[in-house]
Amino acid sequence: MNKIKKISVIGSGYVGLIQGVGLAELGFEVVGIDIDETKVKALNKGECPLYEEGLEELLKKHVNKNLVFTTSYEPIKESEIIFLCVGTPQDKDGNADLRFLFSAVEKIKETIDKNDYKVIVIKSTVPVGTNRKVKELLKDYNVDVVSNPEFLREGIAVYDFFNPERIVLGFENLDNKKPIEIMKHVYKYFDEKGIPFIITNWETAELTKYASNAFLATKISFINELAKLSDKVKADIKTISYAMGLDKRIGNKFLNAGIGYGGSCFPKDVKALIKQFENNDIEPILIKATDIVNEEQIKWFFEKIKNYYGNLNGKTFAVLGLAFKPNTDDLRESRAIKLIDMLLENGAIVKGFDYVKKARKNATNLYKFDKSMAFYGYNIYILDDLYETVKDVDGIIVTVEYNEFNNENWEKISNLVKRKVIFDGRNILVPEKIKKFGFTYFGVGR
Ligand SMILES: NC(=O)C1=CN([C@@H]2O[C@H](COP(=O)(O)OP(=O)(O)OC[C@H]3O[C@@H](n4cnc5c(N)ncnc54)[C@H](O)[C@@H]3O)[C@@H](O)[C@H]2O)C=CC1
Numbered sequence: 001m002n003k004i005k006k007i008s009v010i011g012s013g014y015v016g017l018i019q020g021v022g023l024a025e026l027g028f029e030v031v032g033i034d035i036d037e038t039k040v041k042a043l044n045k046g047e048c049p050l051y052e053e054g055l056e057e058l059l060k061k062h063v064n065k066n067l068v069f070t071t072s073y074e075p076i077k078e079s080e081i082i083f084l085c086v087g088t089p090q091d092k093d094g095n096a097d098l099r100f101l102f103s104a105v106e107k108i109k110e111t112i113d114k115n116d117y118k119v120i121v122i123k124s125t126v127p128v129g130t131n132r133k134v135k136e137l138l139k140d141y142n143v144d145v146v147s148n149p150e151f152l153r154e155g156i157a158v159y160d161f162f163n164p165e166r167i168v169l170g171f172e173n174l175d176n177k178k179p180i181e182i183m184k185h186v187y188k189y190f191d192e193k194g195i196p197f198i199i200t201n202w203e204t205a206e207l208t209k210y211a212s213n214a215f216l217a218t219k220i221s222f223i224n225e226l227a228k229l230s231d232k233v234k235a236d237i238k239t240i241s242y243a244m245g246l247d248k249r250i251g252n253k254f255l256n257a258g259i260g261y262g263g264s265c266f267p268k269d270v271k272a273l274i275k276q277f278e279n280n281d282i283e284p285i286l287i288k289a290t291d292i293v294n295e296e297q298i299k300w301f302f303e304k305i306k307n308y309y310g311n312l313n314g315k316t317f318a319v320l321g322l323a324f325k326p327n328t329d330d331l332r333e334s335r336a337i338k339l340i341d342m343l344l345e346n347g348a349i350v351k352g353f354d355y356v357k358k359a360r361k362n363a364t365n366l367y368k369f370d371k372s373m374a375f376y377g378y379n380i381y382i383l384d385d386l387y388e389t390v391k392d393v394d395g396i397i398v399t400v401e402y403n404e405f406n407n408e409n410w411e412k413i414s415n416l417v418k419r420k421v422i423f424d425g426r427n428i429l430v431p432e433k434i435k436k437f438g439f440t441y442f443g444v445g446r
């Protein structure tokens with residue numbers, strides 16, 4: 001097989017950028033294509049538009065060497081492999097919105113020569129049947145379409161790129177060895193590392209992605225539902241999770257009770273999976289419950305806060321954590337933001353903090369530019385310093401699972417707050433330690 005020279009990666013968001021930078025580090029010549037001109041300009045200067053540990057260093061190492069970014073689709077003419085990494089957000093009915101994907105496919109059609117062989121690899125999370133549709137759209141072209149769902153986690157995405165737990169590849173016809181060989185060549189590094197490859201058909205690959213996310217989300221909703229009972233009967237959900245997790249069949253991961261899952265994927269992918277069931281006339285009982293439990297969890301936690309104070313009007317809260325999880329700037333479906341909105345709607349004053357500078361910047365922009373928030377705009381402050389954030393507050397609310405919170409100076413914090421009350425929405429603090437400084441502590445199910 002000819003050595004693959006150039007790879008195009010369409011979409012330079014969390015997935016596309018990691019994919020592009022990662023492939024560049026593996027020695028390929030990569031072109032990143034995005035419709036966002038500002039993003040492309042920044043990337044070509046080696047500036048990372050999103051925060052991901054280790055990403056900017058790798059970007060700087062390869063940009064303008066074996067990695068370039070452009071808004072033009074022209075470079076795909078020179079690439080045998082084209083990765084599609086555009087967003088597939090939720091539409092108004094809960095389905096995956098494939099507008100960006102189909103628009104990228106249209107651009108591919110306009111650009112490539114019908115006779116030039118290409119492998120088009122869909123990394124975006126797409127509903128069952130999408131790879132087939134894309135192939136149908138390209139039926140007059142000499143292309144193979146491959147489903148290659150992405151499993152990376154934000155916050156540790158660079159690590160995940162180089163250390164995947166599996167590589168799933170879905171093909172139209174397993175007897176057609178050409179695209180299989182090409183994909184194995186691109187992912188040779190992982191093959192040599194002994195990472196399992198799952199070579200299957202399109203539908204299995206597409207559904208594996210949704211199944212994985214929905215299963216993890218279900219584990220979280222399961223423990224969150226149990227946490228409500230645990231809370232009431234004074235059991236300790238952390239001990240329950242630990243004890244459950246020691247059973248290897250259950251495992252200890254994703255059993256941390258809290259204020260629910262957020263992010264750009266679990267909420268939308270669970271909803272999109274529900275829609276795929278419904279579109280196939282099957283009632284998705286369990287997965288629907290996962291979604292409902294998650295939507296309710298934050299409301300339950302908020303009620304807990306409200307019940308304690310009686311009236312939130314004029315009360316000031318320090319909200320520790322803004323993004324949907326630690327070490328990211330991503331505010332999409334962040335439970336912290338949902339909680340802040342509820343506090344503001346109830347007349348509270350919010351002081352928000354996150355360790356990630358870009359998360360603070362994104363939150364500042366969100367409240368500054370979101371017109372619907374303008375009404376209570378003056379009631380929200382995003383601060384750069386944790387101690388400033390807790391100063392004179394009626395309560396501290398932990399919304400992101402940063403272990404680092406335990407290493408802060410709690411004696412100092414206890415002297416800064418107006419009232420020593422903590423609502424730990426992620427069960428991340430060590431209550432014994434905090435209580436020593438006179439705090440009243442509320443967790444989730446403990
Ligand atoms: N963010 C994550 O951790 C993960 C995301 N995924 C999936 O990967 C896909 C991408 O997700 P993210 O990277 O988070 O999205 P994102 O929103 O961060 O990035 C998407 C990028 O695509 C660009 N784009 C849109 N239309 C385009 C077009 N026609 N041509 C070129 N560029 C275009 C946008 O400007 C944007 O930069 C989604 O399907 C998502 O569900 C899968 C695993 C992990």
Ligand SMILES: O=C(O)[C@H]1O[C@H](OP(=O)(O)OP(=O)(O)OC[C@H]2O[C@@H](n3ccc(=O)[nH]c3=O)[C@H](O)[C@@H]2O)[C@H](O)[C@@H](O)[C@@H]1O
Nearest residue numbers: 150151152153154254255256258260261262263265324325
């Ligand atoms: O498809 C995707 O986009 C990705 O979605 C998740 O990754 P991510 O959204 O980055 O974050 P997670 O670490 O999975 O956390 C998701 C949410 O669940 C919450 N969570 C996680 C674990 C837990 O025990 N409890 C809990 O509430 C987190 O706080 C966070 O809000 C999956 O873990 C990835 O494998 C997948 O590729």
